[in-house]
Amino acid sequence: MIEPTGDDATTMAPAGYRPRVVDAEVGRALGAAGWLVLEGPRACGKTWTGLRFARSAIRLDTDVDARTIGAVEPAALLEGASPRLIDEWQMLPAVWNHVRHACDAGSGRGLFILAGSAQPADDMTRHTGAGRVRRIRMRPMSLFESGDSSGEVSLAGLLNGEPCRAARPAAGLRDVAAMLCRGGWPGQLDLPLPEVQQNLRGYLSEVARTDVRRLEGQASHRPGGVERLLASLARNTATEASNSTLASDVEPEPLHRHSVRAYLEALRRLFVLEEQPAWSVRLRSRAVLRTSPKRHLADPSLAAAALGADPDRLMSDPSTLGLFFESLVVRDLRVLAQPLDGRVFHLRDAAGREADAIVECPDGRWLAAEIKLGGPDAVDAAARSLLRFAAELQSDRLDQRSALVVITAVGYGYTRPDGVRVVPITALGP
Ligand SMILES: Nc1ncnc2c1ncn2[C@@H]1O[C@H](COP(=O)(O)OP(=O)(O)OP(=O)(O)O)[C@@H](O)[C@H]1O
Numbered sequence: 001m002i003e004p005t006g007d008d009a010t011t012m013a014p015a016g017y018r019p020r021v022v023d024a025e026v027g028r029a030l031g032a033a034g035w036l037v038l039e040g041p042r043a044c045g046k047t048w049t050g051l052r053f054a055r056s057a058i059r060l061d062t063d064v065d066a067r068t069i070g071a072v073e074p075a076a077l078l079e080g081a082s083p084r085l086i087d088e089w090q091m092l093p094a095v096w097n098h099v100r101h102a103c104d105a106g107s108g109r110g111l112f113i114l115a116g117s118a119q120p121a122d123d124m125t126r127h128t129g130a131g132r133v134r135r136i137r138m139r140p141m142s143l144f145e146s147g148d149s150s151g152e153v154s155l156a157g158l159l160n161g162e163p164c165r166a167a168r169p170a171a172g173l174r175d176v177a178a179m180l181c182r183g184g185w186p187g188q189l190d191l192p193l194p195e196v197q198q199n200l201r202g203y204l205s206e207v208a209r210t211d212v213r214r215l216e217g218q219a220s221h222r223p224g225g226v227e228r229l230l231a232s233l234a235r236n237t238a239t240e241a242s243n244s245t246l247a248s249d250v251e252p253e254p255l256h257r258h259s260v261r262a263y264l265e266a267l268r269r270l271f272v273l274e275e276q277p278a279w280s281v282r283l284r285s286r287a288v289l290r291t292s293p294k295r296h297l298a299d300p301s302l303a304a305a306a307l308g309a310d311p312d313r314l315m316s317d318p319s320t321l322g323l324f325f326e327s328l329v330v331r332d333l334r335v336l337a338q339p340l341d342g343r344v345f346h347l348r349d350a351a352g353r354e355a356d357a358i359v360e361c362p363d364g365r366w367l368a369a370e371i372k373l374g375g376p377d378a379v380d381a382a383a384r385s386l387l388r389f390a391a392e393l394q395s396d397r398l399d400q401r402s403a404l405v406v407i408t409a410v411g412y413g414y415t416r417p418d419g420v421r422v423v424p425i426t427a428l429g430p
């Protein structure tokens with residue numbers, strides 16, 4: 001059995017590798033499961049994180065010989081020191097079963113790391129020995145990982161009910177607008193913003209032209225339709241827009257609802273679209289709870305690029321800035337909650353009581369957050385709204401409550417006299 005040491009001297013860790021929140025989870029999974037699958041949108045860092053832990057690697061996207069050999073004899077691709085990274089494995093889907101057989105045959109752990117940016121169409125990846133494979137979701141970097149958050153306030157600490165305190169961050173609102181336009185793409189952190197935004201427009205059209213077609217098959221696929229749907233998703237970021245709203249919002253002419261459904265499914269499987277489900281909970285008043293998910297692109301920078309929005313334009317359009325900021329915070333909460341196995345929901349009832357984000361752990365602990373750009377009045381209103389919402393909960397859920405939190409773009413971090421925590425996103429860490 002090979003125990004991952006995480007020792008850079010013996011793995012293929014690329015020079016300049018910045019630590020990821022997911023690293024600890026990958027290390028643990030290699031010690032506990034036969035093999036693991038790293039999945040997430042293009043360019044979020046899967047290959048580098050795979051290499052960080054691998055002792056040998058094969059890349060099916062760039063290595064034509066490997067693909068040729070693998071097409072005849074997939075087992076040949078499996079030979080090498082473990083953990084062995086098989087990158088872009090979905091280019092040769094037969095690899096899946098070979099890896100599975102190799103791992104099911106023995107009791108070895110941490111044998112393979114498969115990385116890929118698309119979930120294959122058929123369901124073969126579901127047929128796997130229970131407990132032998134671990135799926136780990138990767139996302140673009142959170143502000144903590146890109147070095148834009150001090151991490152002074154720990155999400156785990158908030159979920160443990162700890163009070164919080166953070167110095168006033170150096171970043172102002174326009175800086176935060178620039179961070180969300182730049183996004184958490186690890187390969188683009190050092191580029192000037194206009195270059196990043198141009199690359200992201202290219203990214204979106206590549207998704208529309210190539211990636212969706214690969215999943216969808218040629219016949220029904222219109223790249224222009226997918227690109228226009230991406231713009232519609234961007235305009236509806238962090239909202240519960242229905243499929244028909246999205247379809248009718250596609251410019252210049254609406255898309256057919258069947259196309260919308262198929263394209264949304266493809267974008268989900270490419271990890272470009274990620275939904276934030278509604279929290280299921282019972283309220284005292286039995287008020288009707290909304291059940292529709294909110295929609296987000298994988299990173300707020302994609303929404304900004306799709307709409308051609310730069311920081312100056314966002315500063316003059318506070319409502320769009322507010323929704324994109326909400327999307328940024330949800331991305332970060334997802335990344336930071338992942339080591340705790342936490343999931344991110346939203347909640348809204350028919351009477352308009354809401355929480356922009358709920359983070360819930362498997363043991364039942366949860367926190368509710370309102371996401372606001374900042375300003376004392378907005379923070380005060382958000383805190384009161386969270387307290388009103390909490391008063392509506394059944395007592396069993398109230399007992400499990402960890403915290404009510406207002407997450408802001410700017411300002412200090414502190415605990416209010418009413419117990420509500422106020423945390424700037426540039427201070428939030430794991
Ligand atoms: N942890 C990291 N620290 C520093 N830079 C990173 C890190 N991870 C990725 N990068 C940078 O980002 C680039 C893209 O990362 P990577 O190739 O790992 O993404 P990917 O998810 O495998 O993308 P694709 O889906 O296109 O294969 C890398 O070439 C590297 O420059």
Ligand SMILES: [Mg+2]
Pocket residue numbers: 046047048087088115
């Ligand atoms: Mg890769």
